[in-house]
Amino acid sequence: MSAILAVENLEKTFGSLVAARDINVSIPAEQTVGVIGANGAGKTTFINMITGHLTPTKGTIRFEDRDITGKPSREITRLGISRSFQVAQVFPTLTVFENMCIAAAIARCRGPFGVLTTPLRSPAAIAEAEATLELFQIGLYRHTPANTLPQGIRKLLDIGMAVVGWPRLLLLDEPTSGISIEEKFGLMSVVMTALKSRKITVLFVEHDMEIVEKFADRVLAFYDGTVIADGAPDKTLADPRVQELITGVKLRPKGATHA
Amino acid sequence: MATRAYLVGALMFLIAAAAGPVLPDWVVSLATIAFANALVVLGLVVMWRAGLVSFGQALYYCVGAYTVALFARWTGFTDAIALVLLGGIAAGIVAVLVGFLLARYREIFFAMLSLALSMILYGVLVKTESLGSTDGFTVATPTILGFAPRGDALGRALYWLTLGVGAVCAVLIGAYFRSVAGALAAPIRDNEIRIEFLGVSASRIVHVKIFVAGVLGGLGGGLAALAIGHVDPNMAYWTTSGGFVFVTVLAGAGSIAAAFIGSLCFEAVRSFAVDAMPSLWQLTLGSALLLTILFLPDGLGSLLTRRRKSGEASS
Numbered sequence: 001m002s003a004i005l006a007v008e009n010l011e012k013t014f015g016s017l018v019a020a021r022d023i024n025v026s027i028p029a030e031q032t033v034g035v036i037g038a039n040g041a042g043k044t045t046f047i048n049m050i051t052g053h054l055t056p057t058k059g060t061i062r063f064e065d066r067d068i069t070g071k072p073s074r075e076i077t078r079l080g081i082s083r084s085f086q087v088a089q090v091f092p093t094l095t096v097f098e099n100m101c102i103a104a105a106i107a108r109c110r111g112p113f114g115v116l117t118t119p120l121r122s123p124a125a126i127a128e129a130e131a132t133l134e135l136f137q138i139g140l141y142r143h144t145p146a147n148t149l150p151q152g153i154r155k156l157l158d159i160g161m162a163v164v165g166w167p168r169l170l171l172l173d174e175p176t177s178g179i180s181i182e183e184k185f186g187l188m189s190v191v192m193t194a195l196k197s198r199k200i201t202v203l204f205v206e207h208d209m210e211i212v213e214k215f216a217d218r219v220l221a222f223y224d225g226t227v228i229a230d231g232a233p234d235k236t237l238a239d240p241r242v243q244e245l246i247t248g249v250k251l252r253p254k255g256a257t258h259a
Numbered sequence: 260m261a262t263r264a265y266l267v268g269a270l271m272f273l274i275a276a277a278a279g280p281v282l283p284d285w286v287v288s289l290a291t292i293a294f295a296n297a298l299v300v301l302g303l304v305v306m307w308r309a310g311l312v313s314f315g316q317a318l319y320y321c322v323g324a325y326t327v328a329l330f331a332r333w334t335g336f337t338d339a340i341a342l343v344l345l346g347g348i349a350a351g352i353v354a355v356l357v358g359f360l361l362a363r364y365r366e367i368f369f370a371m372l373s374l375a376l377s378m379i380l381y382g383v384l385v386k387t388e389s390l391g392s393t394d395g396f397t398v399a400t401p402t403i404l405g406f407a408p409r410g411d412a413l414g415r416a417l418y419w420l421t422l423g424v425g426a427v428c429a430v431l432i433g434a435y436f437r438s439v440a441g442a443l444a445a446p447i448r449d450n451e452i453r454i455e456f457l458g459v460s461a462s463r464i465v466h467v468k469i470f471v472a473g474v475l476g477g478l479g480g481g482l483a484a485l486a487i488g489h490v491d492p493n494m495a496y497w498t499t500s501g502g503f504v505f506v507t508v509l510a511g512a513g514s515i516a517a518a519f520i521g522s523l524c525f526e527a528v529r530s531f532a533v534d535a536m537p538s539l540w541q542l543t544l545g546s547a548l549l550l551t552i553l554f555l556p557d558g559l560g561s562l563l564t565r566r567r568k569s570g571e572a573s574s
Contacts, residue, residue, distance in 0.1 A: 120441075
């Protein structure tokens, strides 16, 4: 199986600080990968390098056999890599539908003058926006301004806006941050069902290990800027180094449920 | 909804055009200036919707006006339509150039930088003696498609020309507002990061807005130069820019028609105020603005859109 994303010897330094180093990862299409690690371990740096927000100091990133290292984020988005944000990034004064419609219309722009020649509310863009609202089950909020949405719905809108343009790879930066424990699983199953139905390869950063165990096919454990474990969730989470450095050994004995 | 707005706009245009021959001369000249200025205001509306306020729109107004005046003076070419188009093109070129700088700034920095640029032009013109310094110079009498109307007939011809240019611009800006580039206005004000990660450059979208507003400013300036028959550096002065911003607040950014109606109201109120109270006319205008902000925070145009919205809700 050929990899949709292949990262080799990736390194990012800020002056003398090494934020990421020796990252070698290859992700096959349609895999769902959980990214774990303590704060400052390099997870977001890794995501930011793939989406072009940061330029790697060393190494290469290949997406669908095309070198995308150091390309600007706009171009990378156009190639088919989308992302959502830890803090939902929506257009607060617009309604849910308007948010989605803008995202859908932008995805339909082609060429240097596409933004001028592509209508905002073309039937195709409206249909695409409606379909994505249904997919993420937020159609009920269609006419609600985004700044009055409950946190979970805003997250779904944020992810929906990243998905409406049919990306092949989606990076979710802490999709459940700021969401109450009761809502987390519901939110993640809506998101993951939606992404599966569109055959999107997913990388998601997550701190809740139960979520990771339930939704990831594979887990990347980051520590000190590099990947210390990579494999199936049960295997990676059982890794002694992962337990020592990230999840903690005694805090989560096997079989225990969340308090 | 869009078709209804077009029909109402077309009706307003036809009434204004048909009224030309029966209106008194002073109304025709007042309306010509008002509609020429409305184009500049329309440009401000384009940027206003994205949260950008330019206090230097007089730069494009003045570039348009001086282009018309200078081209006619140097070449002896006097066709009004071509001259006005040239004014728009020249201002558009200036807008693209200064846009490389301006598109990177927002909020007060954008406002002040645009103000500074217009004041540079003012300074240059004041110091240029060959262009009449502060006095400016007279614009050659224009011809229109080979006709050379004089006196009242010229005034009416320019009135119709201004209406025509205004109508074309209104239709084009309407189309622009429905495109992705035009619709990316509130989103620019709201969240540029999201725009970037959807795959579009926010500063390029702003650059386009600066260009569109610049062309509109140049067309307005060119028409005003022909209608007034004179250009001077005050066309680039900051109070001129401030006047356009004033009208934009008065009109509101909600609709295209509002720019024309607002501009007409402004010119009318100013004329009456100057006539009735020569020493206190600024006070009248200030009060009008204060009342607008207090009771119609979205401008006169909100009267149009509000009715349309309530009509939709009930139907």
